[in-house]
Amino acid sequence: MLEHPLTMWQQMESLGYTRRDFLRFASWLAAAAGIEASGIGQVVHAMETKPRIPVLWLHFQECTCCSESFIRSSHPIVADVLLDKISLDYTETLMAAAGHQAEKSLHDTMKKYKGEYLLLVEGAIPTNDDGVYCCIGGRSAQDILTEVAEGAKAIVCWGSCASNGCIQAASPNPTGATPVHTLISGKPIINVPGCPPIAEVMAGTIVHLLAFDRIPQLDGLGRPKAFFSRRVHDTCYRRPNYDAGLFVESFDDENAKRGYCLYKMGCRGPVTYNACGVMRWNNGVSYPIQSGHGCIGCSEEKFWDYGPFYQHLASFPGFGIETTADKVGVALGIATAAGIATHAISTNIRKRKQIQQEIAGSDTIADDTKGGA
Amino acid sequence: MQHAQISRVYVWQLPVRFYHWINALSVLVLVITGYLIGSPPAVQSGSEASFGYWFGTVRFVHFLAAFLFFFNFVYRIYWGFVGNRYARWQNFIPYRKEQLEEVKEVLKVDIFQRSVKPLESVGHNALAGITYFISFIAFLFQCITGFGMYAAMSKAALPALFAWIVPLMGGDFAVRQWHHAMMWFFVLFSMIHVYLVFYHDYVEARGVTSSMVGGWKFVEKHKL
Numbered sequence: 001m002l003e004h005p006l007t008m009w010q011q012m013e014s015l016g017y018t019r020r021d022f023l024r025f026a027s028w029l030a031a032a033a034g035i036e037a038s039g040i041g042q043v044v045h046a047m048e049t050k051p052r053i054p055v056l057w058l059h060f061q062e063c064t065c066c067s068e069s070f071i072r073s074s075h076p077i078v079a080d081v082l083l084d085k086i087s088l089d090y091t092e093t094l095m096a097a098a099g100h101q102a103e104k105s106l107h108d109t110m111k112k113y114k115g116e117y118l119l120l121v122e123g124a125i126p127t128n129d130d131g132v133y134c135c136i137g138g139r140s141a142q143d144i145l146t147e148v149a150e151g152a153k154a155i156v157c158w159g160s161c162a163s164n165g166c167i168q169a170a171s172p173n174p175t176g177a178t179p180v181h182t183l184i185s186g187k188p189i190i191n192v193p194g195c196p197p198i199a200e201v202m203a204g205t206i207v208h209l210l211a212f213d214r215i216p217q218l219d220g221l222g223r224p225k226a227f228f229s230r231r232v233h234d235t236c237y238r239r240p241n242y243d244a245g246l247f248v249e250s251f252d253d254e255n256a257k258r259g260y261c262l263y264k265m266g267c268r269g270p271v272t273y274n275a276c277g278v279m280r281w282n283n284g285v286s287y288p289i290q291s292g293h294g295c296i297g298c299s300e301e302k303f304w305d306y307g308p309f310y311q312h313l314a315s316f317p318g319f320g321i322e323t324t325a326d327k328v329g330v331a332l333g334i335a336t337a338a339g340i341a342t343h344a345i346s347t348n349i350r351k352r353k354q355i356q357q358e359i360a361g362s363d364t365i366a367d368d369t370k371g372g373a
Numbered sequence: 374m375q376h377a378q379i380s381r382v383y384v385w386q387l388p389v390r391f392y393h394w395i396n397a398l399s400v401l402v403l404v405i406t407g408y409l410i411g412s413p414p415a416v417q418s419g420s421e422a423s424f425g426y427w428f429g430t431v432r433f434v435h436f437l438a439a440f441l442f443f444f445n446f447v448y449r450i451y452w453g454f455v456g457n458r459y460a461r462w463q464n465f466i467p468y469r470k471e472q473l474e475e476v477k478e479v480l481k482v483d484i485f486q487r488s489v490k491p492l493e494s495v496g497h498n499a500l501a502g503i504t505y506f507i508s509f510i511a512f513l514f515q516c517i518t519g520f521g522m523y524a525a526m527s528k529a530a531l532p533a534l535f536a537w538i539v540p541l542m543g544g545d546f547a548v549r550q551w552h553h554a555m556m557w558f559f560v561l562f563s564m565i566h567v568y569l570v571f572y573h574d575y576v577e578a579r580g581v582t583s584s585m586v587g588g589w590k591f592v593e594k595h596k597l
Contacts, residue, residue, distance in 0.1 A: 164543075220540035231525060231545070245428030249415050260422075264413065271545035273525075301543040306550065313411065314550055325550070326412065329557030336561050340568045343486075347572060350486055 008047035008210070022047075032279075033204035033211070034226030046211040053210060054109050054117040056148060057091035060141040061134050061168045061177055062123030065196040066159040067093055072282070073199035092136070103137055110151055118209065119152035121145065121180050124161040124168045128176030145183065154188040154215055155180060156205060160299060163191035163222075170304035181222060188215045191222040195298035198279050201227045221301075223273065232295050233269035235277030238262065256292065266310040267294030274299045378594035384459045384496050385588045392449045393585055399442040400559055406435035407556050436523065443516050443531075446509075459496030465506040467499045475499035482576075483569065495592055501569075504562075511558050518542075518552040 006014070012022050023044065030043040059067075071094075090106040097105050109117055123141075126133035131140030149155060157180045160166035168177035181189045192205055205224055208216040216224040233239065241247070241261040248256045248265050263270070269277075272295050276287040288295055294310070297303040306314040313324040385393075409431050418425070453462040467473050479500035497505065520531065521538035522545060542548050574581040584590045 220536065221544070234526065240422035243429035244420075244422040244425035245413055245416055245431075246418065246420070246422055246425065247413060247415070249417075254419070255417070258419070264415075268546065271549055273545070297546060300546055303546070306546050313553065314546070316554065325554035325557065329554070329560065332557060332561055333564070336564050340564065343568070343572070346486060347576065351576060 007049060007051055011052065029203065029207040030211075032200045033207045033216075034224075035208075035211075043207065043211040046213070050210065050213070053153075054113045055120060056106065056109060056117055056152075057094075057120040057122065058144065058148060059092045059136075060121065060123030060125050060145070060161070061175070062159065062161045064093055064122070066122045066161075066202070067091075069196035069199045070158075070202050071199075073203050106148070110148060114151040116153055117151065119148055119155045120158055121155060121162045122158040124165050124177035124179060125183060126168070126175035127178050127183075128174070133175040142183065145180065149180075149184045149187055152187060154190065154209065155184065156190045156192060156209075157181070158192055158202065159197055160193045160195045160301075160303075163193040163299075164301035166195055166298075167304050170302070189222055190215055190218065190224060193223065193228075193299040193301075194274060197299070198227075198275055198281065200279050201275055219273075221273075227275040227279075228273040228299075230273065230275075230278075231270060232272045232274050232277050232289070233267075235275075236269055236289055237277070238289060251292070262289060262292075262294040264312055265294045266308065266312055268297030268300065268303065268309075269295040272297040272300050379591045380594045381589050382495055382592050383588055384590045385584055386457055386460060387588070388448075388452055389456060389460050390585055390588060392445055392452065395441065395445045396449075399438045399445065400563070402438040403435060403442060404556055404559055406431050406438065407553070410435060411553050411556075439516075439519055439523075440531075442512075443520070446512050446516065450509075464497050465502045465509070467503050472499040472502070476503065483572070495590060508558075508562055511555060511562075515552065515555055515559075518548045518555070522548055522552065 009022055012025070017025075026044045026047055027040050030037075030040045033043075035043065057067075090102065090109065092102075095102060095105070123134075125131070125141045125145055127142060131142045134141040136144060157163045161168060161177070162180050165173070165177050165179050168175060169179070179191075181191065190205060190209075192202060194201070201224075204227065205216065208224070208226075216226060219225050219228055221228075233242070236242075238259060238261050241259070242263055246255065246258075246260040248260045248262050250256070251265065261267070267289065269289065276295070277289070280287045280290070296309050297306070308315070308322065311322065311324070313326060315321050316323050316325045316328050319328055410428075413428060413431075416427075450462075452460055453465070467476055475494060476499045479498050483500070517535045517538050520535035524532040524536040524539075525545070527533075539545055539548055542551070570581055573579070578591075580589065580591045
């Protein structure tokens, strides 16, 4: 950890990047963060003047796929500068320090940059049984999070685990895996869900914080609007097939070969907010739908619980696998029709009796009238 | 009994009747298009997407019917405060002792087919009232969840009012799932509702069925 943190530009300069490289990088970052062309100057200015933000990256119940995604960002400088040199003072998977040194580094940063450092959290936090299911250095994840979040300027939740619990929180959630926003309050929290999130989305979120010194515009679920305001469905290149009602019926049929819509194969695009259709993956090479597989909605809360993945409608809770609301509905409909039929029959038997009685009754009345006359 | 004096009572005002039939029509359209959106039929046309738009049209009709349904529903709530005594909101919530008694009485007639004696209420009977109240809650649920999902693809102000349901339920998937499941309430409700109207007309002979067309019901004079 340096005494006087350098600015991003100084850092790049010392690494041998030219001014042109720097400007190109700044423009690319601005574009990735969804900032319009007129805002590039602001990004450049910020990276020239602002010292790098000290960053603490905590890992809890996770698989490190978010880190893996981030270091594979399509732009090499992202890994080189943002990650390697952003002053990442503590991150279990990438730091050189270990054991007591690592803990010291964490606490040094927390003390020195109190209220200034950025906290990035990867992974959910188990809350059952005093949080014994995830302990680092003998302390529970919840304990560490509470302590580190205390002095953080803002918290970025990487991936679905930290944002909404992901697979660890899938029913019945044995460890009580909990996303950050339900445990921490009073701090700006940015959720960047996805399993993992797209590297450029992660970089874009960091850039926004870096350049503008404030959190990006968030939606109702705390996600940056720049990346999560549209559904995968709205930006899907197969969307015209959906509107035309052309669907893949099975993965090996003619329609699949023609590239029709994967809606009936359980594609979660229509209910998933993410930037996959626009940014795509692996340097913009492809994304699940382009590769012929429906979206599984990995950035949505409880996506594991709405199975099976290859069915449009999820199983209806309490009725076992592959029993959809439609199957339950049809069964209830048949039961209702049967009930109505039975009821109608018994009503008719009853009414028949009643009519018979009334006919008999009116006969007597008629007789009476005759008798009276 | 057969010589009872029958009187004609104007029960359903024109706005109530309009509401009923617009509602019936929009529910029918919404259920059919909604079901199609949930499970579109297989079309093996082999054509290019640019030549067709039938699924988009189905969705458009669904959204159109949804707006009709919503405003019609809002209108009916308004009429529950300004309409005649049979249209008032008090009919839908059994808070009085007589209403609760009547609920039990109607259940006996409907389920056990116990008595055929004509019921006390001229307008909705108390059981029907509470059932319609429950259905209003279902209407509200469908409006909130439907517009909540629609808000993401619309810039209009009305759907945006319901966007809060998505984070509340944890995401679009949950909202879609429950919006779809609730469709079956409408199917079952319609089946039972239509049957019971015919049933009551059949055993009571008060002209319940035609009352929703003309507005008049026939009631024994001594009941008035």
